[in-house]
Amino acid sequence: MLTEERHSYILIQLKKYGLVKSQDLMQYLNCSESTIRRDLAQLEELGELSRIHGGAKKNYHVDEELSILEKSSINVQEKKEIAKLAALFIKENDTIFLDAGTTTLYLIPYLKNKNIQVVTNGIQHAVLLADQQTKTILLGGGIKLKTKAIIGTTTISQLENYRFTTCFLGINGVDSEFGYTTPDSEEAAVKKQAHLNSSKTFILADKTKFNKVSFAKVIELEDAIILTQQLDPILYKNYFSQTTIKEATK
Amino acid sequence: MLTEERHSYILIQLKKYGLVKSQDLMQYLNCSESTIRRDLAQLEELGELSRIHGGAKKNYHVDEELSILEKSSINVQEKKEIAKLAALFIKENDTIFLDAGTTTLYLIPYLKNKNIQVVTNGIQHAVLLADQQTKTILLGGGIKLKTKAIIGTTTISQLENYRFTTCFLGINGVDSEFGYTTPDSEEAAVKKQAHLNSSKTFILADKTKFNKVSFAKVIELEDAIILTQQLDPILYKNYFSQTTIKEATK
DNA sequence: TTGCTTTTGAACGTTTTTGATGGTATTGTT
DNA sequence: AACAATACCATCAAAAACGTTCAAAAGCAA
Incomplete structure (x- = not known):
């Protein structure tokens, strides 16, 4: 035996x-x-x-944790598909920044058993990642209550110490004129800094985020590659150049 | 069964x-x-x-959050009493370091509605503190799976940026010769650094920790004030000088 | 084969869990 | 109030499970 x-x-x-x-x-x-x-x-x-x-x-596991999350969350199926798409862009030995937020949570199962280093500002993300033995660094700083995200100037200065091959960000608004935006300016600052220290930046956005403008600007549309489900071609496709859009298919 | x-x-x-x-x-x-x-x-x-x-x-408990956390812990009553004693040493406008670990968890309710700044390396601690509106900074770094504590060199260098009025540490071993010890050397390093940056250091230790030696040395007995339940006077009182011991009473 | 590492099971003392015991407290009935 | 019945608590010794250590067995490369 x-x-x-x-x-x-x-x-x-x-x-x-x-x-x-x-x-x-x-x-x-x-x-x-x-x-x-x-x-x-x-x-x-x-x-x-x-x-x-x-x-x-x-042991309490990622999948179960996610299934609990699904009860309180909307657009689960879409988020999962977007995460699946995002997973295709992860290679061995990557150093990845994983933004806080629900969409990026669904990316976590795909990071299992890969030899990568993840840095995140999401508390829940960090715990789940550590549970599945993914090498994880949680950024320090203040805690935003609602989203359990780490934010603040401390966070940003700590972030400056890292360089990422890939950066996965969630977002609240996607607009052709104002680019990517989010309601909290401190969160926006963290996202921006992560983007600046990363070779490639991906935005994970479901349909509900399109054509919306939130308070704080993160980056311009052309600064990142957006990952999303199929878009209404007439309405949105002209937002993006060929190289900055990837669509998930059912 | x-x-x-x-x-x-x-x-x-x-x-x-x-x-x-x-x-x-x-x-x-x-x-x-x-x-x-x-x-x-x-x-x-x-x-x-x-x-x-x-x-x-x-049980229709009032404080759902804490009772969930109590699941992982033993000696709850004693820990609560020690925490109550520790709370007496907290003043307005203090900047406090709160160590990860179960004993320090019970200190959290006492920090509510106080104008203080808390820095912690415990993930659960940070979440609870933030939930009750206490100003909280969570240190960044690697995650120790079992205890959900943040550890590593990143953590220590981040810690160097702060000065504390008071520092509350948990511990695994208290011994007259070897001082305060803990099983994980990285955790010990974090505790030590927190102590070095603090005006006063308190050790929270229940009875089970006495007369034990763990792997990694944190600090000497006389470097901190130990908070505990009533001790067996013959066995332990001669360990400590008058100024380094405080007992909780029922 | 030989030499080396890894895996296994047995043996040890220690800790935890368990059921029994005897004495005390609480309950319900008269 | 008096009583029996039941539930309670502290204590103890036996049993089970635990971690540690060590030597035998198995696996593997030279």
Whole structure:
């Protein structure tokens, strides 16, 4: 019986029942108490489960967290598709900035098992990323209550220490004249700084954001590549040049 | 039958019926009266229910947020008392460093409605503080999975920008020879830096931490004032000078 | 094969959990 | 108020689970 086999059996049982007992595992897998304990300890180290007296229980995971989020969120399907599209632009060894906000949350599952370094200003994002073993740095600074985003001058000066290969930003308004805008000027400043330190910048925006202008300007339309679902060609397509638009297809 | 299984059954029953009887639980879970009583006592400690004669009833807790956090913690009562004692040392206009960890968590309610600035490396701490409108800065850096604490060199260099009037640290080991110690060297470094930048340093330690030595040294006994519950006078009082010890009373 | 690393199970003492016991407090009934 | 019945608490010893250590077994490269 290989270690790998035992581990996968344990995880399957966990998924099924949410809880496993050391004794049962010992018996079924036909190995010693020590081995089971070691297996559980290793899997705990990997964040796959939580040990309890006499066995282990399921770990709260990204997917479940996201499914909770879905209840309170709108346009989930669209956001997921946009995130899927965004994931295509991530390569091994990238250093990525992941903006706070709901749309970028759906990008997190795609970052699993990739050798990348992520920097984020979203608290929830950071926790989820760390849970799935993605190398993560959370920016410091003040906390914006509503969105659980880190903002402020401290944040920006800390951000100046990093260079990103790719930068994924959420946004509130997309307009042909005013570019990308967001309601909070401090958040806008963080987004802008992230963009400045990044080779490529992607904006993740669902349809509801188009043709809207919010308070604080982030960057110009042509500064970033927008990722979105299919647009109404007549209304919006002339906003963007060929190189600054990517559409998700169902 | 694992503790976890019993607990979850009890909570499910509670959710369903709002009330459980010890006798019924005993019978269904096939265990002794003592065990059930202990289960109920533990769940009460965690704020999950209120014990009544013959069983327990559902808890309609006032402060939902904190009670969720209590799940991960033991010795809740003692920690609360220590936190209450610590709160006495907070004045208006203080700038405070609040260390990550469960004990310091209970200090948070006491920081409400005070004109103070808090800096913390605990993610949960920061969120709770921000929720209750306390001015809060969350340090940036890497995330330690298990404790949701921010650690690393980035964190320390960011910490160097702040000066604190008071610094509240959690700890794992208190020993007369080796001083204050903790298992993670990176966490120890953060604690140490916070101490160095602070006029006064308080250590919050429950009884279980005494006479233990952990891996990484934080500071010497005499560098900080320890806050704890009543100590066994013979065993421990000679550890500390008069000025470095404060006891909580029930 | 030999030498090396990794994995395993057994053995140890320690910690946690458990059920039983005896004494005290609370409840409901008369 | 008196009583029995029941629930409660503190304490204790047995049992189960725990972590640590170590040597044997298995796997692997030279």
